[in-house]
Amino acid sequence: MDHVADREGSDDQTRHIAERLFEAFRTIAPLSRSPGLGPGPRRGEFQLMHCLSHEPDGSRVGDLAARLGVRPPTASQLLDTLVERGLVERYADTHDRRAIRVRLSPLGRAQTAQFREHALDEVEAVVEFLGQDDSRRLAELLTKASGFIAARHGYPGKFRGPHDVSMEDPNNKC
Numbered sequence: 001m002d003h004v005a006d007r008e009g010s011d012d013q014t015r016h017i018a019e020r021l022f023e024a025f026r027t028i029a030p031l032s033r034s035p036g037l038g039p040g041p042r043r044g045e046f047q048l049m050h051c052l053s054h055e056p057d058g059s060r061v062g063d064l065a066a067r068l069g070v071r072p073p074t075a076s077q078l079l080d081t082l083v084e085r086g087l088v089e090r091y092a093d094t095h096d097r098r099a100i101r102v103r104l105s106p107l108g109r110a111q112t113a114q115f116r117e118h119a120l121d122e123v124e125a126v127v128e129f130l131g132q133d134d135s136r137r138l139a140e141l142l143t144k145a146s147g148f149i150a151a152r153h154g155y156p157g158k159f160r161g162p163h164d165v166s167m168e169d170p171n172n173k174c
Contacts, residue, residue, distance in 0.1 A: 052108070
């Protein structure tokens with residue numbers, strides 16, 4: 001009987017912690033959608049541009065879609081919008097003339113760099129607020145949670161686990 005009561009208390013605590021995390025994530029989520037620079041790319045567009053910013057030779061649409069965890073038609077729709085706005089350019093693959101590659105345009109590179117810099121300024125403010133030790137621990141826990149969520153929902157390609165992403169190499173990502 002006491003075991004049942006202990007489990008119910010534990011379930012209540014788990015629910016309370018989950019609610020606190022949910023509210024914290026809800027508060028932080030807008031930063032990932034729009035890094036505070038006014039009108040710009042939507043969330044999926046920014047993720048695509050961010051991924052391309054780590055591909056100096058561009059990428060094939062199918063490969064880009066796989067890294068983003070979306071279907072190729074979804075990536076193509078996002079790319080169409082970004083091409084129309086002059087942020088991404090399509091070009092023929094020099095090794096396979098049937099393939100089309102995409103890369104950031106100079107304007108796209110500049111906008112991605114501006115968004116990334118602003119987002120990093122925001123996160124650095126959090127690091128200064130929490131201190132380096134708490135921030136390092138938070139990064140480890142969020143990385144671990146992100147890996148769990150990605151694996152639980154079948155998106156292992158969207159996440160590089162805590163042993164794949166070096167804290168010392170912040171550019172080691174897509």
